[in-house]
Each structure stands twice: as structure tokens, then as C-alpha cells.
Amino acid sequence: MTATETTDPLALERQVCFALVVAARTVLSVYRPVLEPLGLTHPQYLVMLALWGREPLSVKELSEALQLDPPTLSPLLKRLEANGLLERKRLPEDQRSLAVTLTDAGWALREQALQVPPQIVARLGVDLPELERLRDGLTRVIDAAVRAGEG
Secondary structure, X not given: OOHHHOOOOOOHHHOHHHHXXXXXXXXXXXXXHHHHHHOOOHHHHHHHHHHHHOOOEEHXXXXXXXXXXXXXXXXXXXXXXXXXXXXXXXXXXXXXXXXXXXXXXXXXXXXXXXXXXXXXXXXHOOOHHHHHHHHHHHHHHHHHHHHXXXX
């Protein structure tokens, strides 16, 4: 019996967790050289995507949107701020909250970033509808895992 034909429920190749980890690691390796000319890491790119979609965002809102803990998000924001791409300012109505906004340079970077998705699709060699179906399936798995963790 070959590894792909195994019925062993503990076979590595049958584990969803293994497939997800390997997929994440290998897909992120495809993003790395595409994001490098923009001066962004993949986590920084995700922050910028969130802000290009809607800003200003509080750190809390950004944390929730990216599903990152504030201690993980904070160094990303500090680096992006040091690179002149965003600003963090106290909200006048709530001095405890920080509003994150893009600078002109942050908005200008969006134009270059428009080339990222088509480059990734081309490098992966998987057509866009298939990638969209995969994303939708992964979103369902994420939602199911969140619900399972709540119970």
C-alpha cells in the first residue's frame, strides 16, 4: 500500500493540520520575493491591505481584522511607522486608543502593491477561480475551527 492509499487515520499525509502548515509555509515563500521590492514582509503586507481597505483603524480593530494579538501587531506597526508608511495617534475622544492611518507614502505604495496578486497567481500557476474556491474553503475551515474552539 502506498502512502497516498493508506487508511491509517494517523498517517501524516491524511492530516489537515499538516497540509495547512505546509501550504502556508510554501505559499508564503512565493510571496517573499514579490513583496521584497515593496520593502514589506508578509505580515506587514497584511497590515497594509487592511489599512488600504479602510482607515483609520484603531489598533484593536486592526488586531481583530488580522486576527493577531496586540503584542504581535505592535512591532509590525512600529516598523511600518519607522518606514514612514503609517502613523499611530491617540484618538481625541479616547486617549487610551490609538488610531492607525496611512501616510502619503503608505497610500503611494498601494499602486505598486496592485501588482502583487497577479504576480502570485502567475507564480503559483493556479487559475484565479480555483484559488478563490480554495480561499472560500479555507474560510469555512477557519470559521468551523473558531466555533469548535468556543465550545
